[in-house]
Amino acid sequence: MDWIDAEVEAPLTLRVNGVPHSVRIDTRTTLLDALRERFGLTGTKKGCDHGQCGACTVLVNGRRINSCLSLAMMHADDEITTIEGVGAPGALHPLQTAFIDADGFQCGYCTSGQICSALGMLEEVAAGWPSHVSGDLMPAPPLDLGEICERMSGNLCRCAAYPRIVAAIQSYAASREGEGA
Incomplete structure (x- = not known):
């Protein structure tokens, strides 16, 4: 049976936070495991490993995905952004600052x-x-409590910091509107 002895590793280059990373990787490796175990980017968390909690959310070409449900091999030509690429100590992204100001985490x-x-x-x-x-469906919806809660419903917080998470998002969104973004 040839399939038993089949090669399961392949070369892969992923562009993560603007930096190309080349590795030889098991083709069954999730994007989450590649980020954490092969590239040392441990900001992306493994929560449920079933796509139910959102702790592993990253941006791929600007769109959010659960990295635990996506194979790394699928993203060879994509731009992947993890939390490490959003901001850094001393140069936080304004949304990270809004989370701190609103105490949007426990x-x-x-x-x-x-x-x-x-x-x-x-x-x-x-x-x-x-x-x-x-x-x-025509104009952009207002970012009220219901809209934010619905859109963020795939991201769970066991500490129940939801009111402060929503406040942080609303604060950041308002500051973007003030800048004309």
């Missing part, structure tokens, strides 16, 4: 996924993508 385990998801979600709103609770 244990912090979900925070990287929450921030990546919020960045992707805000781009979806700016592009006019409706959500389940959007009242009108």
Whole structure:
């Protein structure tokens, strides 16, 4: 049976946070495991490993995905952004600052996924993508409590910091509107 002895590793170059990383990797490796175990980018967390909690959320070509549900091999030509690529100590992204100002975390385990998801979600709103609770499909919906909660529903927080997470997102979104973004 040739398939038993089949080669399961292949060369792969992933562009993560603007930096190309070349490795030889098992073709069954998830993007989450490649980021954490092969590239040392441990900001992306492994929560449920079933796509149910959102702790592993990263941006791929600007869109949010659960990296635990995606094979690394699928992303050879993509631009992947993890929390490490969003901001850095001393040069935080304004959304990270909003999370700190609003105390939008407790244990912090979900925070990287929450921030990546919020960045992707805000781009979806700016592009006019409706959500389940959007009242009108034409203009960008207002970022009220219901809209944010619906759009962020794939990201769980065991500490229940949701009111502060929403406040951080609203604060950042308002500052972007003030800048004309």
